[in-house]
Amino acid sequence: ERAREILERTKERETNKLGVEAMDLLDAYGIPTPTGEIVSDKQAAVEAAETIEGNVVMKIVSPDILHKSDIGGVEVNVPVEEVASTYEDLISRARNYQPDATILGVQVQEMLDLDSGTETIVGMNRDPQFGPLVMFGLGGIFVEVLEDATFRVAPVSESEATEMLDEIDSAPLLRGARGRDPVDEAAIVETIQRLSQLVTDFPAILELDINPLVAAPDGVSAVDIRATID
Ligand code: ADP
Ligand code: MG
Known part of the structure; x- marks a missing residue:
């Protein structure tokens, strides 16, 4: 039911490409996703990072940018003191890449250990x-x-x-x-x-x-x- 709602909502949009906004779809099917939140200002980014243990990963959320790291749209291992400035960096990189890009915000995500994973x-x-x-x-x-x-x-x-x-x-x-x-x-x-x-x-x-x-x-x-x- 939840998955159906998510897919219905995407129909109202101009694009048929879904990115990190589609995390809920996996969640609805019981596929584990990292703890995280999509925020649309730097204060909210800091608050989101404060609820997550350790450093965080931050990613641009835009239907126009599907390969995020190609444009510098992913920052890993960000300490909470740097979350606000990283938020601004990510937004400005996205704007530089495509001035009219629709930017939905920034995802603040738990940092996973890629040494053991x-x-x-x-x-x-x-x-x-x-x-x-x-x-x-x-x-x-x-x-x-x-x-x-x-x-x-x-x-x-x-x-x-x-x-x-x-x-x-x-x-x-x-x-x-x-x-x-x-x-x-x-x-x-x-x-x-x-x-x-x-x-x-x-x-x-x-x-x-x-x-x-x-x-x-x-x-x-x-x-x-x-x-x-x-
Ligand atoms: P994209 O594929 O759009 O560039 P990803 O979300 O896949 O963006 O991030 C790029 C890379 O950054 C991943 O392949 C992974 O190596 C690293 N990464 C992304 N999110 C995390 C995370 N939560 N924890 C650890 N590493 C991450
Ligand atoms: Mg990827």
Whole structure:
């Protein structure tokens, strides 16, 4: 029901591209997301950061800017003293990039530990021949470099989702290679299934990417989402 409302609301907008505003969609399907808030002034940004433990991550929220780090629209590891000035920096970078960009605000998000977590990607696009294809692979910088990804037609069963995890070449990286703690594989499998259910329930979702889904030993967290809605 909540997911339906979120998708209805996007229809009223000029764009069919959804960014971090779509976090609620994942939340409605039980996919864990980091603690965070979208704010529209620097005072509110500071207040949001004060409710989050440790340093924060700040990101520009704009339907016109979907690749945020490309324009300097993501700042990680921001201490609370620097939140106000970072807010202004992010807004002015977005304005410089595109003066008429619609800027919805700035997302202030919990900072995840990427030393213990691995960036993966879970996505979907609709193939004219096969229908909704769910993708899983390594995320972050690896996804382009290694092209190590695997696909299944949605809806994806638990055993299919488990196969996907087994199939990628970098599976050992998730399973404790190089002295790292193994990540929570059950949480990845569950996320693949939940995303597959979401896109099965809503044919209007044409494309969706969680990049990264940070996979850690104690669970997963969908840090960034991008979607195209019909
Ligand atoms: P975009 O893909 O639009 O550039 P992301 O939200 O994916 O923006 O952020 C870019 C990168 O910044 C991520 O791939 C990740 O490495 C890092 N990052 C983003 N959010 C967090 C977070 N909450 N905790 C830790 N690292 C983060
Ligand atoms: Mg991203």
